[in-house]
Amino acid sequence: xxxxxxxxxxxxxxxxxxxxxxxxxxxxxxxxxxxxxxxxxxxxxxxxxxxxxxxxxxxxxxxxxxxxxxxxxxxxxxxxxxxxxxxxxxxxxxxxxxxxxxxxxxxxxxxxx
Amino acid sequence: xxxxxxxxxxxxxxxxxxxxxxxxxxxxxxxxxxxxxxxxxxxxxxxxxxxxxxxxxxxxxxxxxxxxxxxxxxxxxxxxxxxxxxxxxxxxxxxxxxxxxxxxxxxxxxxxxxxxxxxxxxxxxxxxxxxxxxxxxxxxxxxxxxxxxxxxxxxxxxxxxxxxxxxxxxxxxxxxxxxxxxxxxxxxxxxxxxxxxxxxxxxxxxxxxxxxxxxxxxxxxxxxxxxxxxxxxxxxxxxxxxxxxxxxxxxxxxxxxxxxxxxxxxxxxxxxxxxxxxxxxxxxxxxxxxxxxxxxxxxxxxxxxxxxxxxxxxxxxxxxxxxxxxxxxxxxxxxxxxxxxxxxxxxxxxxxxxxxxxxxxxxxxxxxxxxxxxxxxxxxxxxxxxxxxxxxxxxxxxxxxxxxxxxxxxxxxxxxxxxxxxxxxxxxxxxxxxxxxxxxxxxxxxxxxxxxxxxxxxxxxxxxxxxxxxxxxxxxxxxxxxxx
Numbered sequence: 350x351x352x353x354x355x356x357x358x359x360x361x362x363x364x365x366x367x368x369x370x371x372x373x374x375x376x377x378x379x380x381x382x383x384x385x386x387x388x389x390x391x392x393x394x395x396x397x398x399x400x401x402x403x404x405x406x407x408x409x410x411x412x413x414x415x416x417x418x419x420x421x422x423x424x425x426x427x428x429x430x431x432x433x434x435x436x437x438x439x440x441x442x443x444x445x446x447x448x449x450x451x452x453x454x455x456x457x458x459x460x461x462x
Numbered sequence: 463x464x465x466x467x468x469x470x471x472x473x474x475x476x477x478x479x480x481x482x483x484x485x486x487x488x489x490x491x492x493x494x495x496x497x498x499x500x501x502x503x504x505x506x507x508x509x510x511x512x513x514x515x516x517x518x519x520x521x522x523x524x525x526x527x528x529x530x531x532x533x534x535x536x537x538x539x540x541x542x543x544x545x546x547x548x549x550x551x552x553x554x555x556x557x558x559x560x561x562x563x564x565x566x567x568x569x570x571x572x573x574x575x576x577x578x579x580x581x582x583x584x585x586x587x588x589x590x591x592x593x594x595x596x597x598x599x600x601x602x603x604x605x606x607x608x609x610x611x612x613x614x615x616x617x618x619x620x621x622x623x624x625x626x627x628x629x630x631x632x633x634x635x636x637x638x639x640x641x642x643x644x645x646x647x648x649x650x651x652x653x654x655x656x657x658x659x660x661x662x663x664x665x666x667x668x669x670x671x672x673x674x675x676x677x678x679x680x681x682x683x684x685x686x687x688x689x690x691x692x693x694x695x696x697x698x699x700x701x702x703x704x705x706x707x708x709x710x711x712x713x714x715x716x717x718x719x720x721x722x723x724x725x726x727x728x729x730x731x732x733x734x735x736x737x738x739x740x741x742x743x744x745x746x747x748x749x750x751x752x753x754x755x756x757x758x759x760x761x762x763x764x765x766x767x768x769x770x771x772x773x774x775x776x777x778x779x780x781x782x783x784x785x786x787x788x789x790x791x792x793x794x795x796x797x798x799x800x801x802x803x804x805x806x807x808x809x810x811x812x813x814x815x816x817x818x819x820x821x822x823x824x825x826x827x828x829x830x831x832x833x834x835x836x837x838x839x840x841x842x843x844x845x846x847x848x849x850x851x852x853x854x855x856x857x858x859x860x861x862x863x864x865x866x867x868x869x870x871x872x873x874x875x876x877x878x879x880x881x882x883x884x885x886x887x888x889x890x891x892x893x894x895x896x897x898x899x900x901x902x903x904x905x906x907x908x909x910x911x912x913x914x915x916x917x918x919x920x921x922x923x924x925x926x927x928x929x930x931x932x933x934x935x936x937x938x939x940x941x942x943x944x945x946x
Binding site for chain 1: 556557558560652653654667693696697699759761762764765766768769776780783784785786787788789790794795796797798799800801802803805806809814815817818819821822823825832834835836837838839840841842844875876877880892893894918
């Protein structure tokens with residue numbers, strides 16, 4: 350089923366042909382995405398994400414060897430603008446909607462001891 | 463007055479037959495009366511009426527503006543200075559935008575009044591408007607059914623005559639599918655035609671803003687306002703904007719309409735198929751030529767999209783971390799804990815699913831198998847259209863395989879929900895313009911949409927073809943029962 354250029358470099362799971370995810374993998378993905386999920390939720394997500402991956406697997410029906418990837422509908426190079434200051438300082442306006450600020454700085458929990 | 467088009471209302475306000483304040487009042491009153499549809503997330507009469515008064519002042523000074531004094535509903539994905547802008551999400555439930563999206567700026571410059579911010583699937587991820595933190599929207603044609611999504615609030619509002627027209631955004635069908643399910647005219651412009659600045663990003667290589675209106679003429683009027691180059695959007699294209707109303711009446715004799723056989727196969731509801739065939743026959747009577755075309759890779763559009771869109775979304779939505787704006791979890795131990803609790807509590811289940819699919823598809827070891835593979839398929843899908851357009855000027859087919867489905871019918875099965883966009887998604891992947899126009903009703907009295915697909919930057923042709931059809935049919939004039 351898998352064409353050579355579609356084969357994952359590392360197996361997805363013991364049975365990677367059906368590309369199903371187990372709860373350990375889901376917990377790892379959730380951590381990478383900075384989403385806290387419970388063990389119970391991990392099972393629910395493992396089921397629904399596996400179903401979605403089953404849909405995605407249909408991509409492998411087509412051989413894409415030699416096809417150049419298309420990242421974008423307008424493939425021209427991105428524009429550059431002149432290196433000039435164009436925006437006024439709106440720090441107060443923007444920080445007025447922040448969860449926690451002090452002395453013009455955004456506050457977060459301590460990260461360096 | 464409630465049933466007048468944007469073109470008629472703009473004319474009436476300019477001629478001082480009605481004031482913008484009266485008009486805005488009338489629509490605000492209807493929004494309040496039909497609150498049960500849940501079409502709006504935010505209504506702010508004071509702000510709207512202040513804009514209406516400003517329009518009157520401008521008129522008194524003999525200033526012009528294409529939509530001066532006309533109230534327009536804005537999808538809650540567009541940042542509007544001073545307006546709560548939630549994108550249908552808890553994570554932005556306290557976000558009062560500190561600036562205007564380019565689209566909002568352009569509507570303001572044209573003299574339009576912001577009538578309110580419409581409900582939507584969270585971060586535009588959905589096809590039924592049931593994924594909103596603010597609850598589902600009901601379809602005015604059948605209030606037990608969905609209005610489609612993600613621009614479901616905009617579609618329900620325009621269909622129920624709570625607004626003369628609205629904006630939407632379309633990443634995989636989010637303008638066209640709700641337009642089809644609510645008997646409206648919706649246009650997704652070519653990628654790069656309408657600025658994405660201040661339009662909260664879902665999948666940046668696919669998202670486009672566009673109009674949801676009742677007629678093609680109104681859609682043209684709105685596109686005239688929305689389209690154009692914007693230096694603040696790096697993917698906006700610097701191409702001249704035609705007056706889309708100027709060519710709307712052109713003769714369509716000899717126009718070649720391509721019918722992709724892949725759009726008329728298995729899975730297409732029989733009533734929908736019949737209505738599309740009847741519409742095609744009408745175009746023949748108008749002098750159009752019908753040709754067969756092939757889009758052999760179209761069946762791969764949904765799987766391809768569900769790699770690319772979540773991949774882009776997982777990256778775009780990384781900005782919601784509870785630091786600079788939006789919701790922050792009340793209790794946390796350290797920075798990581800704050801991030802992951804904020805995001806877990808702030809995002810709904812569908813958004814989390816897509817973030818995780820995207821994160822997985824982009825993670826080390828899987829990038830080639832998923833992301834790169836999908837990008838290669840994207841090229842094949844785009845090339846299908848290039849080939850098809852060698853034989854025709856416009857492609858036509860159904861917008862959606864079925865009419866509006868029941869609320870709750872697909873909420874437990876994400877894959878079934880994804881397949882409701884089977885005919886619309888490939889258009890976003892290719893970056894070309896697509897439109898949906900009213901083309902009849904099924905046995906239950908639910909609207910059916912005809913999809914029109916055009917060449918890159920050929921919106922004028924789509925609007926022209928749609929307008930000519932609306933001159934000889936009256937589907938688009940039908941009003942849902944109870945909303946007359």
